Amino acid sequence: MNCNIIKDLLPSYIDEICSEDTAKLVEDHVQHCEECKQTLKRLQQQTDYVQMIPEEVKKAITPFKKINSKRRIQVITAIVMTSLMTFFITTVSYLVYQDVGVVHDFFSPKVSTVVDVEDDSEEWQSVNFNDKNYLIFDSVFWKKSIVNAGSNEIDSGNETESDILLRVKDVNGKVIVDEIQVKPATSVKLDGLKKNEKYFFEIKAPQGRFFINAF
Numbered sequence: 001m002n003c004n005i006i007k008d009l010l011p012s013y014i015d016e017i018c019s020e021d022t023a024k025l026v027e028d029h030v031q032h033c034e035e036c037k038q039t040l041k042r043l044q045q046q047t048d049y050v051q052m053i054p055e056e057v058k059k060a061i062t063p064f065k066k067i068n069s070k071r072r073i074q075v076i077t078a079i080v081m082t083s084l085m086t087f088f089i090t091t092v093s094y095l096v097y098q099d100v101g102v103v104h105d106f107f108s109p110k111v112s113t114v115v116d117v118e119d120d121s122e123e124w125q126s127v128n129f130n131d132k133n134y135l136i137f138d139s140v141f142w143k144k145s146i147v148n149a150g151s152n153e154i155d156s157g158n159e160t161e162s163d164i165l166l167r168v169k170d171v172n173g174k175v176i177v178d179e180i181q182v183k184p185a186t187s188v189k190l191d192g193l194k195k196n197e198k199y200f201f202e203i204k205a206p207q208g209r210f211f212i213n214a215f
């Protein structure tokens with residue numbers, strides 16, 4: 001039997017897909033042909049190796065699987081951390097924003113009020129700031145300025161341009177600042193007023209609704 005024919009048959013012999021006659025032929029041949037015997041042996045080893053591969057692949061893949069699950073944990077952790085960070089940053093930003101407002105209010109205290117002068121009587125009319133009939137400059141950041149921020153007609157809401165007369169009393173009813181004229185869209189600075197004392201503000205003005213700011 002020609003060795004080349006046997007070598008052609010060897011793969012199907014190893015794979016056990018040849019007929020019994022062919023198998024017997026191959027076995028008879030390799031018993032007395034050292035070269036074909038070695039070829040068969042080599043092919044069988046290769047086949048064993050090939051059949052081993054799935055197990056090897058499994059083994060080879062295992063670390064990657066571990067890495068993958070580790071990576072998965074990392075990804076999940078990253079997502080959770082990102083969410084937490086986003087929440088944290090949003091919350092902190094909000095609080096900082098709030099604080100900026102608080103800080104701003106602290107450093108730039110200001111209060112606004114509206115005074116309705118119902119008729120043109122020559123009466124002094126008290127000015128209420130934050131529902132109190134007095135104002136306390138409770139920090140050094142008050143500029144102690146009073147602004148005539150504008151005025152409207154009470155009924156129509158039409159803008160008017162009216163001066164106001166301003167006076168300030170202390171807790172004893174003593175007039176500290178007397179009849180200062182404040183033109184529309186201007187302010188007066190009341191440097192004589194002290195910190196942490198109650199002052200009572202009064203205006204005299206023609207009929208109208210007056211917008212007054214203190215800062």
Ligand SMILES: [Zn+2]
Pocket residue numbers: 002003004006029033035036
């Ligand atoms: Zn041979």
